[in-house]
Amino acid sequence: MDLKELVEIGEKQRNSAKKIRIHCCNAAGCISSNSSAVKDKLEIAVKEAGLQETVEVAKVGCMKFCGRGPLVQVEPAGTLYEQVKPEDAASIVAVLKGEEATAKTGNANHPFFTRQMPVVLENSGKINPEKIEEYIAAGGYQPLYRVIYEMSPNEVIDELSHSGLRGRGGAGYPTGLKWATVAKMSGEQKYVICNADEGDPGAFMDRAVLESDPHRVLEGMAIAAYAVGANSGYIYIRAEYPLAIDRLQKAIKQAKKLGILGSQIFDSPFDFKIDIRVGAGAFVCGEETALIASVEGKRGNPRPRPPYPAESGLWGCPTLINNVETFANIAPIVREGGDWYRSIGTEKSKGTKVFALTGKVKNTGLIEVPMGTTVRQIVEEMGGGVSNGGVVKAVQTGGPSGGCIPADALDTPVDYEHLRELGTIMGSGGIIVIDNNTNMVDVAKFYMEFCQQESCGKCVPCRAGTVQMYEILDKIYHKRANIADIDKLEALCHMVRDMSLCGLGQSAPNPVLSTLRYFREEYLELI
Amino acid sequence: MAVKTLKINDIYVAVEEGLTILKAAQEAGIYIPTLCHLEGVSDIGACRMCMVEVEGINKLLPACVTEVAEEMVVRTNTAKLKEYRRMNMELLFAEGNHVCSVCVVNGNCELQNLAVEVGMEHCRFSYRFPDKPVDISHPQFGIDHNRCILCTRCVRVCDEVEGAHVWDIAHRGEECKIISGLNQPWGEVDACTSCGKCVNACPTGSIFHKSTPVAVMKRDRGSLEFLSTAREKKQWTR
Numbered sequence: 001m002d003l004k005e006l007v008e009i010g011e012k013q014r015n016s017a018k019k020i021r022i023h024c025c026n027a028a029g030c031i032s033s034n035s036s037a038v039k040d041k042l043e044i045a046v047k048e049a050g051l052q053e054t055v056e057v058a059k060v061g062c063m064k065f066c067g068r069g070p071l072v073q074v075e076p077a078g079t080l081y082e083q084v085k086p087e088d089a090a091s092i093v094a095v096l097k098g099e100e101a102t103a104k105t106g107n108a109n110h111p112f113f114t115r116q117m118p119v120v121l122e123n124s125g126k127i128n129p130e131k132i133e134e135y136i137a138a139g140g141y142q143p144l145y146r147v148i149y150e151m152s153p154n155e156v157i158d159e160l161s162h163s164g165l166r167g168r169g170g171a172g173y174p175t176g177l178k179w180a181t182v183a184k185m186s187g188e189q190k191y192v193i194c195n196a197d198e199g200d201p202g203a204f205m206d207r208a209v210l211e212s213d214p215h216r217v218l219e220g221m222a223i224a225a226y227a228v229g230a231n232s233g234y235i236y237i238r239a240e241y242p243l244a245i246d247r248l249q250k251a252i253k254q255a256k257k258l259g260i261l262g263s264q265i266f267d268s269p270f271d272f273k274i275d276i277r278v279g280a281g282a283f284v285c286g287e288e289t290a291l292i293a294s295v296e297g298k299r300g301n302p303r304p305r306p307p308y309p310a311e312s313g314l315w316g317c318p319t320l321i322n323n324v325e326t327f328a329n330i331a332p333i334v335r336e337g338g339d340w341y342r343s344i345g346t347e348k349s350k351g352t353k354v355f356a357l358t359g360k361v362k363n364t365g366l367i368e369v370p371m372g373t374t375v376r377q378i379v380e381e382m383g384g385g386v387s388n389g390g391v392v393k394a395v396q397t398g399g400p401s402g403g404c405i406p407a408d409a410l411d412t413p414v415d416y417e418h419l420r421e422l423g424t425i426m427g428s429g430g431i432i433v434i435d436n437n438t439n440m441v442d443v444a445k446f447y448m449e450f451c452q453q454e455s456c457g458k459c460v461p462c463r464a465g466t467v468q469m470y471e472i473l474d475k476i477y478h479k480r481a482n483i484a485d486i487d488k489l490e491a492l493c494h495m496v497r498d499m500s501l502c503g504l505g506q507s508a509p510n511p512v513l514s515t516l517r518y519f520r521e522e523y524l525e526l527i
Numbered sequence: 528m529a530v531k532t533l534k535i536n537d538i539y540v541a542v543e544e545g546l547t548i549l550k551a552a553q554e555a556g557i558y559i560p561t562l563c564h565l566e567g568v569s570d571i572g573a574c575r576m577c578m579v580e581v582e583g584i585n586k587l588l589p590a591c592v593t594e595v596a597e598e599m600v601v602r603t604n605t606a607k608l609k610e611y612r613r614m615n616m617e618l619l620f621a622e623g624n625h626v627c628s629v630c631v632v633n634g635n636c637e638l639q640n641l642a643v644e645v646g647m648e649h650c651r652f653s654y655r656f657p658d659k660p661v662d663i664s665h666p667q668f669g670i671d672h673n674r675c676i677l678c679t680r681c682v683r684v685c686d687e688v689e690g691a692h693v694w695d696i697a698h699r700g701e702e703c704k705i706i707s708g709l710n711q712p713w714g715e716v717d718a719c720t721s722c723g724k725c726v727n728a729c730p731t732g733s734i735f736h737k738s739t740p741v742a743v744m745k746r747d748r749g750s751l752e753f754l755s756t757a758r759e760k761k762q763w764t765r
Contacts, residue, residue, distance in 0.1 A: 282699065299695075452700060453700060454700070455699065456699050456700070456703075457696070457700045457702070457703030458571070458677075459573050461575055461618065464618035464621065464701070465618055466700070467622070467700075468621065468652045468653070491614070492614065495610075495615070498586065498587050499575045499578055499587060499611055501572060501573065
């Protein structure tokens, strides 16, 4: 396979495309509301209308407006249909013949869509994730080819460092620096790991990326492997994402068949194979050292760092470990250049970020916005405000490791620094809108219950501390506590944060500390 | 051999490169409380009793797994650390069923001694009173999970010194439990050599010699140290 052949595959795919393409969302969200049947009915309707020559029905990845699924979009006109039922299929096809639509149409010019800036999700909802040809037709795998034949590993890392990309898993560590560290490590064997153990309640960004555009992640990993000198990679994905696993497996198989993964990629001396490891339902396995232990087949317990995985990771070898969204950003950065990526976002947080917008908000779904977009723009303009006419009380980010942003701070731009100042974190990208009917003690209690159940039990502060914090919160919530209990809770929060072994324990008190900071009166009211 | 010079509690210490803060402190005669640490087996940094403050680093570090560095300034006993250690100890006592008056190691217990050491007078947290089993299926030894603090010394000593790997951990969070074999009764585990190393390693009264009356059991810690020096330095003397 050389560049010419790659381009040819893309061209052949583009030429075979019919004039009108009906995109039918086939990601987990829409499938759960019966989009597979919608797709089948659409195909039948096209056949019955005798339009097979000009119209094709394509199952595509996530079309983002999950709350209104199943979604169908007719391209190139861009007509959007929402909450499509299988019986609407005939009507959607009839519109192509000039008839009036009876299916519910959506507004593709809603701020929910227009405020978005798709980089990671550029192919999401447009290509069939199970066809490598469609990814190639969209320009896919050309960055990998360019990297292998036109760039040295150092140039790749320089470009990435220049782009300012920071880890999308939550902590925001500069990706270029991480790659450079692994690249500089001596050692024959190195590994690249993709962390797809997305576990925060209310977060589904990585699932959408994997289900909608799996090749993009594979390409990002392959570029990473070339840059750091690895020849083997693993995708650690949670078992709760069967569709994503299935599509990844298909994607790996297709890429191997075309010589884009495996030995001698694009007939170069560069080898890179990717295997999938499926998690067994432990949230803590999203922590990198626990994840590595789990890939090795051991109990998924974290271990103290240093040594960091960059130095001693999988089977003691230097290991690069990045999150799904981080890898999904690599191909566009290589294609468009670090300068382009730098131009998006804020001073210290570059690029875009994918968020899963959920909770008490009108428009739920997946959004990708430039860093620096304010919380208000996300929640009120894109999200359309609180559902059922309520008022926004707070916005929770970062899941059980994060905290909340009170309503009066909604104009804060979303980037790593500003969120940290507010006492929360970017996290992997869950945004949960909380309305004024929700009790904040209950919110804190919910997250603490989660952490308590997900603690691995290795270190004392997290194992026993989360249990006690939950118990005190429960006592407060049921009006059985006194003022001393709040002091005790706060003291315990500080201790667990400072003494725990890994990120899970260190950040478990965050939802409590954050609600105590902004909504202390709600705690006091329950005393 | 490279040497690193550091300051622990205002005392200058020069130690071999690659040693941990805990070892450096021990060489200098400075006490740092430990619980999951056991001479002769690997350290895991799990109990968090040995946390220390290091100047210029904004988080606490476990002394047992943190290597010394040149010009490191370590504090082992600040007010914050003392408070945290006491709280950590209270969490342990609230978590299990630690009733000293009926325990085989009452008076010879590391957990008890450490509780006194860190100044724990009472427990601020509510006792969980978990329902935990006692396994006395082994002919010589027993394990009382009520007294277990999940330090995993038994797991490591059995795996790393005896090489039998009888013990392991099952479940997670507060449900964590030390198990023998494939979660079988201890007496049915063929891999167990009945060497008693786990009995000598246990910091509490959890693993015990059968038919020992209350408050009389003493553990032979020296035997484990003897084994490790014998292996590493080929010195077969105690």
